[in-house]
Amino acid sequence: MGGRVAGKKAFITGAAQGLGAAIARALADEGAMVALADINFAGARKTADDINAAAGGQIAFAYELDVTEEGQWVAALDAANTAMGGVSALVNNAGIAGDKGGIEELDFARFKRIMSVNVDSVFLGAKYAIKYLAQNQPGSIVNISSIAGLIASWNTPAYNASKAAVWLLSKNIALYCAKKGLDVRSNSIHPTFIDTPILDPLRQAFGKAEVEAKLARQVPLGRIGEPNDIAMAALYLISDESRFVTGAELKVDGGISAM
Numbered sequence: 001m002g003g004r005v006a007g008k009k010a011f012i013t014g015a016a017q018g019l020g021a022a023i024a025r026a027l028a029d030e031g032a033m034v035a036l037a038d039i040n041f042a043g044a045r046k047t048a049d050d051i052n053a054a055a056g057g058q059i060a061f062a063y064e065l066d067v068t069e070e071g072q073w074v075a076a077l078d079a080a081n082t083a084m085g086g087v088s089a090l091v092n093n094a095g096i097a098g099d100k101g102g103i104e105e106l107d108f109a110r111f112k113r114i115m116s117v118n119v120d121s122v123f124l125g126a127k128y129a130i131k132y133l134a135q136n137q138p139g140s141i142v143n144i145s146s147i148a149g150l151i152a153s154w155n156t157p158a159y160n161a162s163k164a165a166v167w168l169l170s171k172n173i174a175l176y177c178a179k180k181g182l183d184v185r186s187n188s189i190h191p192t193f194i195d196t197p198i199l200d201p202l203r204q205a206f207g208k209a210e211v212e213a214k215l216a217r218q219v220p221l222g223r224i225g226e227p228n229d230i231a232m233a234a235l236y237l238i239s240d241e242s243r244f245v246t247g248a249e250l251k252v253d254g255g256i257s258a259m
C-alpha cells in the first residue's frame with residue numbers, strides 16, 4: 001500500500017478522540033500502521049475498530065495507557081512493537097487543560113496533575129520509545145504542545161508551564177537523538193483553539209456559539225481550527241518529507257503568534 005507514511009508504525013497517545021484520533025486516521029489513510037493508546041480504552045478500541053473497518057484489514061491496534069504511569073508505558077510500547085512489527089513514530093498527544101483560575105486559586109494537586117499528564121507523558125514516552133525508533137530508523141517523535149506553551153494567559157498557570165516544558169523537552173530529545181547518531185527526529189506542534197471535546201467545559205459554561213465566536217475573534221484567520229489541521233501537521237512531521245526537520249516548533253494557530 002502506498003501513501004505518504006507507508007510502512008511507518010506509529011504509537012499515538014490520547015487517541016480515543018479529538019486530535020489523537022484525527023492524527024491516527026490521517027496516518028492510517030496514508031499507509032501507516034497505528035497503535036492507539038488512551039486512558040479511555042473503550043474509546044481507543046472504538047476508534048481503532050473504525051479505522052480497521054475503513055481500511056478493510058487490521059492496521060490499527062488499541063491499548064490502555066495512563067501516560068503518567070511508567071510501567072504502563074513499558075507494557076504498551078512492548079505490545080505495540082509486537083503487534084505492528086516495530087514502532088517508528090511516537091505522537092505524544094494526550095494532554096489535559098482545566099486550570100480553573102489564576103495561580104492563587106489553583107489547587108496544588110490540580111497543578112501537579114496537569115504537569116504530570118502533559119509533561120511526564122512526553123518524558124516517559126520518549127525515554128521508552130527511543131529504543132524502538134532506533135530499531136526502525138528513520139524515526140520521528142511528535143509532541144503536541146500548544147500555542148499556550150509560547151504565549152501565556154493570566155488564568156492558565158499549569159497549562160502554560162506544562163506546554164512550555166513540552167516545547168523545550170522536544171528540542172532536548174532532538175539533540176539527544178542526534179548526539180547518539182540516530183536518525184530519529186523530535187519536533188513539537190503548537191495548536192491554537194481546535195474544535196475538540198477539550199473545549200466542552202468552556203462550551204458548557206458559557207454556551208457553544210458564544211465561546212466559539214469569542215475564540216474565533218482572537219484568531220487572525222477568524223475561526224477556530226479543525227482536528228485535521230493538526231493531523232496534517234503531524235502527518236508531515238512523521239513522513240520522510242520532513243527528514244531534515246528536528247528540534248523545530250510548528251505553530252498551527254491561524255496567525256495568533258504572529259501578532
Ligand SMILES: NC(=O)c1ccc[n+]([C@@H]2O[C@H](COP(=O)([O-])OP(=O)(O)OC[C@H]3O[C@@H](n4cnc5c(N)ncnc54)[C@H](O)[C@@H]3O)[C@@H](O)[C@H]2O)c1
Nearest residue numbers: 014016018019039066067094095146191193194196197198
Ligand atoms: N483542542 C485544542 O484547542 C488544543 C489546543 C492546543 C493544544 N491541544 C493539545 O492537544 C492534545 C489533544 O487535545 P484534544 O483537544 O484532542 O483533547 P481531548 O480532551 O479531546 O482528548 C484528549 C485525549 O487524551 C486522553 N487522556 C487524558 N488523560 C490521559 C492520560 N493520563 N493518559 C492517557 N490518555 C489520556 C483522553 O482520554 C482523550 O482521549 C492535548 O495535549 C492538548 O493539550 C489542544
